[in-house]
Amino acid sequence: MTEQEIRQILEKQHRLFQEGATLPVSFRLSQLQKLKDGIRRYEEKLDQALEADLGKSRMESYMCEIGLTLSELTWMQKHLRSLVREKRVATPLAQLAARSFRSPSPYGTVLIMSPWNYPVLLTLGPLIDAIAAGNTVVIKPSAYAEHTSAVLKEMLKECFPSEYVAVVTGGRAENKALLEQRFDKIFFTGGKTVGREVLRHAAEYLTPVTLELGGKSPCIVDKSAKIPLAAKRIVFGKYLNCGQTCVAPDYILCDRTVYAELILALQKEITTQFGEDPLKNPDYGKIINRKHYDRIMGLIDPDKVVCGGCGDGQSLRIAPTIMKNVTFSDTVMGEEIFGPVLPILTYDTLEEAIDIVEEHPHPLALYLFSEDKGAQKKVLELCHFGGGCINDTIIHLATSAMPFGGVGESGMGGYHGKTGFETFSHFRSIVDKKTWMDLPIRYQRYSRMKERLLRVFLR
Template identity: 55%
Template sequence: MKRDITQIIRMQRTFYETGVTKQYRFRMKALERLEHALEVYEEELKQALKEDLNKSPSESYMAEIGLTKSELSYVKKHLHKWSTPRKVPTPMAQLPGESFIIPESYGVALIMAPWNYPVLLCLEPLIGAVAAGNCVVLKPSAYAPATSAILKRMLKDIYPEKFVAVVEGGREENVMLLEQRFDYIFFTGGVSVGRMVLEKAAKHLTPVTLELGGKSPCVVDKTANIEIAARRIAFGKIMNAGQTCVAPDYLLVHKDIKEELVGCICNELVQMLGENPLENSDYPKIINQKHFERLLHLIEGEKVVTGGHFKAETRQIVPTVLDEVSLDSPIMQEEIFGPILPVLTFQAKEEIQEIISSFEKPLAFYLFTEDKEMEEWALRTFSFGGGCINDTIMHLASSYLSFGGVGYSGMGGYHGKESFETFSHRKSVLKRGHHPDVTLRYHPYTAAKDKIVRLFLK
């Protein structure tokens, strides 16, 4: 396998050096082929997502295939403008001349994708890498084998391996890939593996984007529309059975409205999934036994308001709301990544700040409020990757908004133009004329020259 990986990378470097992938027409046709392939393979991808995660066809389209198509359409529409050299002002001291910036692909990029959204989080970074003119080695997650297999077959049908290659496998293949020299690495996953990616990339000084996670808070103050907040919080928590990096990790609600809000959330869960979600054919499952058991352990010893039961044969856990949770509880010590919602309360802003600041900077932040001052205070006070006011999750569905983390929740971003720029180096060029050739910068230096230089450089 190591020989195969090395051979793929060598083959891609050779192809990249021909300059073909940098041509606008080539990139546009590559995106069009992917767009067509998504139409052809849509049903197979839905079936694979059902097998790997028990996602319904509706959720598979809404949260994966449809979002990928939307991103493709947006990138195609703007690619010509983004890829055109951009003129910028030239300082007076450098006249006559002109300055411009050329977007330039990095070369051979590695994209390492996770299992929770195995279509979306493979293909959205791929769109950016191809649009920018790179060759790509794509590594899907071994935890979603059915989807990985379909993606490999689909991409092999439309792209030669010298341009886009899919490498399947688990930890061993990940390690072998990271031993290679790439020109860019894009990783989506957990903090521990992200740290390893960064360490391996440092060996070759390879630039990296890390899309990680963390404990994303959901704050609800007493001015919020409780009915809307409950519905949107429930939606954000149960999508993909909570296995979403930007799912609301814990609820921080004003003490005066806690009972009402929690009651509404419980009602919304019944409205969405029925009285027994374990009998709902559209309710996703936990990806594997290890994560299933981890989540059950996090519920142990906590006060369960609703849920708490499960079906071991299918690895499904009923959406669970926990009350009176302590910051010292095991469930508050790690990202939950499952359909469990701990509830904490506050009375003053200072308590919100104290609780949220006790964790690393989150990937997402959600605030439900009708108080403009509260909104401005929260946005000014907290650092986070991205988020919503009066909603959850939906910010990641926009090609106009960059998606990415900060601190332990990641570095770098993508979506829309940001995807193109992530996989592009901006090459700066100053083109000078010959005359006049002002002698101020040349030796010998004199007091008179110094005075003139100070007029320009201040």
């Protein structure tokens, strides 16, 4: 799509928004229902596209993409009328008589740029929140997930006119053309490098931005952890989607006294969940493309491999891999892995583990496996991260009742449920001042009596 065509879409969306067409709650609810109906009609096509792009099985596609999207949609339909209401707040005594309230207002025309690793969930999830808030939307899905992007474009074109929701496919040229336009809000999910570019372009127009990025998310396993259960849940979270999950455990920090036990338990769980040869498991995913396959394979040190370490360049599959005796000087610790490679490091005291986490950029997620309530409290108090779990992995993002987002280099802002609605809304503070009385204190001419009354009100 050319820059001129993109500008024409934006002009039409601006006009539609200025007409107030997107504001009625009944309209928003009807559009959410259209989207839900569209997802159900296109479920089979989305399954096929996700398998083509990422090797996802039907079960995984529903569990991690389509099902979670429908869950967010249902939550929003149920709660939207409450979310759009004015919220009354207390009025200071000095401002009597008045009614004070917060009123949500949509930003206008928003840009949603989504990634390739969960192309359905991370495109439609923000779209749901943006529609619920009353915006018009331009969506730019990733060019890497080409099959899914094509199906999403077909589905959304069928559901909505382009002056309301438009999909722009393509690569860097389209990204550049979009970022040079004036949007009222930008929502970006992806890597830090592109995130910085988004922020730089947004600064040109002082456009508010939400960034959902990533980072090296640690998983701390202390000596009180239930090791077999910890291994089961770590293996699930790490190797889901072939490790291409922004909140996957990037590395393990393990208490030295249970290090050997954990490695054995992880190996056993890989075999239990994926079979003796995971590369032949039809339900195990694949790497998105050859570039990322080669990058991930280059992070593996054969001398430190406990299991896995091999790949199939033709099918773009890499076996679930564990590496031991890893330090931060190893190549695998120099960047976010975003693949099925799990390095394990050790620590001697919990304080040491906390220091390691805090010495590095704040991660998007942190996981702690521990039965020690004191240790749980200490980690939550002293470690800074976007979100996470105690005694599990990744499931914290699967609820609309809690916001999801990063902190520091792992992102800014959040979404899901109420927070998602608020992310795409501006909250206006309004004082409705009554006219049947008017306190004279603030007006000149000032007097000692007025000052004494002022000090009573403002203290």
